Every structure is written in structure tokens, then in C-alpha cells.
Amino acid sequence: MGRDAPLAQAEIPRLYDSLAPFYDRWAFFTESKARRRAIELTCLRDGETVLEVAVGTGLMFEEIVKLNPHGNNLGIDLSAGMLRRAGERLAPYTSDNYELRRGDALDLGVDTESIDLLVNCYMFDLLCAKDTDTVLDEFGRVLKPEGRMVVVNMTHGRSRGSRVYESISRRFPRSAGGCRGVQLATTTSQHGFEIDSVEYLQQCLFPSEIIVARKATHS
Numbered sequence: 001m002g003r004d005a006p007l008a009q010a011e012i013p014r015l016y017d018s019l020a021p022f023y024d025r026w027a028f029f030t031e032s033k034a035r036r037r038a039i040e041l042t043c044l045r046d047g048e049t050v051l052e053v054a055v056g057t058g059l060m061f062e063e064i065v066k067l068n069p070h071g072n073n074l075g076i077d078l079s080a081g082m083l084r085r086a087g088e089r090l091a092p093y094t095s096d097n098y099e100l101r102r103g104d105a106l107d108l109g110v111d112t113e114s115i116d117l118l119v120n121c122y123m124f125d126l127l128c129a130k131d132t133d134t135v136l137d138e139f140g141r142v143l144k145p146e147g148r149m150v151v152v153n154m155t156h157g158r159s160r161g162s163r164v165y166e167s168i169s170r171r172f173p174r175s176a177g178g179c180r181g182v183q184l185a186t187t188t189s190q191h192g193f194e195i196d197s198v199e200y201l202q203q204c205l206f207p208s209e210i211i212v213a214r215k216a217t218h219s
């Protein structure tokens with residue numbers, strides 16, 4: 001995975017509480033294309049049980065709720081500030097088919113083999129290697145056999161320009177939201193997932209990796 005997480009998990013909720021008012025503007029210029037592609041890749045079918053971990057301000061979760069009106073949609077996040085924004089974004093929708101709550105990817109508090117689709121954007125790039133292993137096992141636990149997972153992360157830039165974000169995150173880890181580039185396909189497959197696809201996408205030089213995987217039935 002390369003460089004380990006620049007910030008401790010204990011620092012994350014406060015950091016993202018403070019970034020919450022600005023997050024959507026940043027995300028529009030750097031992450032919106034990857035998020036759009038990721039929602040396509042979910043192949044979400046109405047009626048499914050969907051979990052978004054690290055739901056943030058709800059940019060992806062709003063799309064999930066719209067595409068899955070007859071399903072169950074749960075979004076969790078560590079940061080109360082990010083969740084508040086997600087709640088505001090979702091306010092126009094009837095809350096019959098969704099729930100937002102505080103929760104930790106390391107211990108989801110969700111029933112074993114209860115989830116059809118798990119979505120997670122720009123969180124593993126904040127986690128240290130040990131927590132990454134724990135979280136992938138936890139994702140595997142809650143997914144049904146053959147359950148799908150779509151994970152998006154900041155990754156290593158493939159052009160000189162796109163490596164600028166790695167240098168910024170090295171020098172100013174808090175301003176960069178505590179993230180650094182990761183490549184997760186190999187680690188994911190070591191945790192009982194079959195990888196369906198890995199895509200690289202760059203927006204305003206910001207490099208993202210989109211992984212589509214399913215829980216292997218033999219795990």
C-alpha cells in the first residue's frame with residue numbers, strides 16, 4: 001500500500017467536522033467524476049439493502065436513495081459534522097427508505113451477511129494498513145455471499161501533474177484531509193473478495209481508483 005496514514009483515526013472526526021462546510025466544493029472539482037462512475041458500477045437494483053460506509057456529506061448517498069426507493073439504505077460516518085450535512089441534503093426525501101447514523105467502519109454494528117451492496121468512497125486513503133485489514137474483514141462479514149462492493153480512493157498519480165496531491169498530502173496532511181494515495185486491489189483480494197474491475201480516473205489532476213469486487217463464496 002505504500003506510505004502509511006499520516007493522521008491517527010482519533011483525529012479524523014474532528015478534522016472532518018471542520019472540513020464539512022467546504023467539502024462539497026472540493027469534491028465537485030476533484031471527485032465528482034469518479035463518484036458518478038462508481039454509482040454506475042454499483043449496478044444498483046431497486047429493493048436492495050445498501051450500506052454506505054463513510055457517507056460524508058451524502059453526495060453518493062443521495063444518488064443511492066434515489067435509485068433504491070424500495071430498498072433499505074444505511075449511511076454511517078464517524079464525523080457528526082459530515083453527517084449533519086448529509087442529513088440536510090437528504091431532508092427533501094421521505095426517510096422511509098434510509099437511515100443516517102454515527103458509526104465506525106472498524107465495527108459496523110450491522111448484522112452478518114445482511115448487505116447486498118456496500119459502497120465506500122475516499123476512506124481507505126485515510127486508514128493505516130492495520131485498520132485497512134480490519135475494515136476489509138468487517139466489510140466481508142456484513143456482505144451477503146456474492147454481495148457487491150464498490151470502493152473509491154485517492155490513488156497514486158500516473159502523471160507528473162497528478163503526483164502533486166501526494167506531495168501536498170505529505171507536507172500538509174491536515175489540509176489534505178489526512179489522505180494519501182493507495183492501491184487496494186491486491187489487499188482486497190487477500191480478504192476474501194473477487195475483483196471484478198479496477199479503474200483509474202483523473203479529475204483536475206486528482207487521481208482516483210475505483211474497485212468493484214464481490215464477496216467470494218469460498219471465503
Ligand SMILES: C[S@@+](CC[C@H](N)C(=O)[O-])C[C@H]1O[C@@H](n2cnc3c(N)ncnc32)[C@H](O)[C@@H]1O
Pocket residue numbers: 009012013016027053054055056057058059060076077078079082103104105106120121122123126177
Ligand atoms: C474524504 S471524506 C469522504 C466522504 C464521502 N465518502 C465522499 O466521498 O464524499 C472521508 C470520510 O470518511 C469518514 N471516516 C474516516 N474514517 C472512518 C471510519 N473509521 N468509519 C466511518 N467513517 C470514517 C470521515 O469522517 C469522512 O466523512
